[in-house]
Amino acid sequence: MAKDINGQNKQTTTDDWNLPKVKDVLDSNLVKLNYRELKGTLPIRQTEYMIRVPKKWNGTLLNDLDFCNKANSYLSMLLLEKGYALSGTHRRKDRSKSYDPAHEAHDFVTIFDLFEVAFGKPKRIIQLGCSGGGTVTLSMVEKYSDRIDGGIAACAATSQWMANMHLDGLFVMQSLIAPELPIVNLFNYENEQLEELGIKWKKAIDKAQKTPEGRARIALAITIGQWPAWGGRGNAIVDKPDITDLHALQESMYYSMAMLLPNLKTKGTSMIERAGGGQLRSNEGIDYVELFNNGNKNYKTAVKLLYKEAGINLLTDFEKINAAPRIKSDPIAIKYWSAPGRTHVGEPKVPLLRIHTSGDGLVYPVLTQGYEELVKQKGYSKLFRSAYVNNWGHCMFSSGEWLSAIETLMLRLDTGFWPETDPQAMNERAKKMEPNSKARFFNFQGVEKHNRTWVPSIENYIGEQK
Structure with a gap:
């Protein structure tokens, strides 16, 4: 009805429509977690950033465009409890007028440098995020693969x-x-x-x-x-x-x-x-x-x-x-939009997992299919996997679904091989990691072929148009 x-x-x-959703209800035990925190403002673009490292750090850093916005969310605190260090930014106040995922990616490189000075070099860095955070994750795995080990792009767009x-x-x-x-x-x-x-x-x-x-x-x-x-x-x-x-x-x-x-x-x-x-x-x-x-x-x-x-x-x-x-x-x-870091060309240089909600009316789920088609065409399929969640809305993932995605990529990095990423395997991981959370990965029916895949030409890049 x-x-x-x-x-x-x-x-x-x-703002609700354009920002990833976060769960704000915290377990009282998670609030008491012991972690070190570093925050401040990055030079040049004055981007606010934050880093948190738990006392029992497992050596992996998860970096997210929207971390400052959801630093105290249930999922962020749960990840700290599991031993992950977390870092990221607030979206810049001028973003609606001067959006630039290439600049956001450069901010992350600066954060990695600051992290290494303050806490030591991570064993691995995973770039992840939803919406704009997913978009810049695609930029990171293509342009800054020397600084990260893998990426999880959720509800990501190519502009x-x-x-x-x-x-x-x-x-x-x-x-x-x-x-x-x-x-x-x-x-x-x-x-x-x-x-x-x-x-x-x-x-x-x-x-x-x-x-x-x-x-x-x-x-x-x-x-x-x-x-x-x-x-x-x-x-x-x-x-x-x-x-x-x-x-x-x-x-x-x-x-x-x-x-x-x-x-x-x-x-x-x-x-x-x-x-x-x-x-x-x-x-x-x-x-x-x-x-x-x-x-x-x-x-x-x-x-x-x-x-x-x-x-x-x-x-x-x-x-x-x-x-x-x-x-x-x-x-x-x-x-x-032809400049590297602002667009995507289907060439991830490190393992990349894309996840998407099927009912995302803001960033269409078929965009993930289009990227997969391009990745296959370019010969990078061994580094790429995708999974879809049966849910209405933009970035409406449960904590269990996020944990399943993170665990999937961790297994890929640990072994050198992708674990099963079919819906049953993804849901089993979600339930194992967070038993009371929803697990809704499913077989997504896409389109015969994505209509609007585009890779810039030399003429596009230098400002000519034919």
Whole structure:
């Protein structure tokens, strides 16, 4: 049964949507842990950092972009109890205007230097994090592999991939449902403008959802954009649908779409364009029939049935979408995001585990599949594994699921070989490490092929565009 979507939005702030969730309820025994602490501000960018080393340190350092924010969380304290040293930062206050994962990675290198001076050289360093912390983890395993031993990237994004996936779904919506509403060049919008635009978009899809034609087109947009049919912020708006139940699946697509439209709470894609100084998204040369064919097979079946039910022609809509004026990226934005550390090229140099929640409506889970496809193409599969958690939301992992991921990577580093990473093995590790925690790893059904994998060319890197 659907909950009140407006009530849900009121309970969730923009920051909640863009930051990993942490558990703040602590066991009284964990609060009394004995550890040494070092904190301060890094030079150049004035990033706040913190390091904690337990009395019985096991020699491994876990470094996380968001550690300062969750230093006193249950999971952080539990990791200290297990002997791990922890370090990391606060997200910089100017991050929404000057986002740069390459700079964040450089901050980590400075932290490693400070750690070694104060506490000695770790036996191994594992970079990990969720959301932006996952994104910079990918940068670390590709660019700074000489300073770390492995990485765990959770709900991680590659900026241009994600931006273009967001564009594709919105382009379908604009072409077929609301041609008068903008979908790009929103990075200079004030909050009031974004809020007003969000209201207009919500009215447009509410109107569409009331008609068979509109419902079919919403399903088409979700499928082409490779967005999750069940996913969003906060708690689940609807129960996870049976993927073979046509109308339950479409209803879930509608609720997910409502959370992903341009509005005040989805300005993350604007953040990456603001940093790059221009329009990053582009669909020049894109064939939307091909993008549809690459989609989730169950979603595609649903779209065809919904179009048949509505009595409208899918090919006619494809012609309309493909004929719509295209969007061109700005060379300055492409140049910015082509720099090493800001984008990812599928070449992890140390063992990397990616985990993702299936219902992540902010950073789409198919991004993990796209990276895996690129890793295979580049010949780095022996260093990479992925696992998916069956849960709604962005970075909504249990402590047991995190411990399972850490233990999996530790086993890989200890033995030189990956342990089993299938759902059963991951869940068994989660229950062994934290018996009372949820363990929801499962077999994720992705897409036929990720649509928006991109690796910069020389022309992109130097600011030329062809």
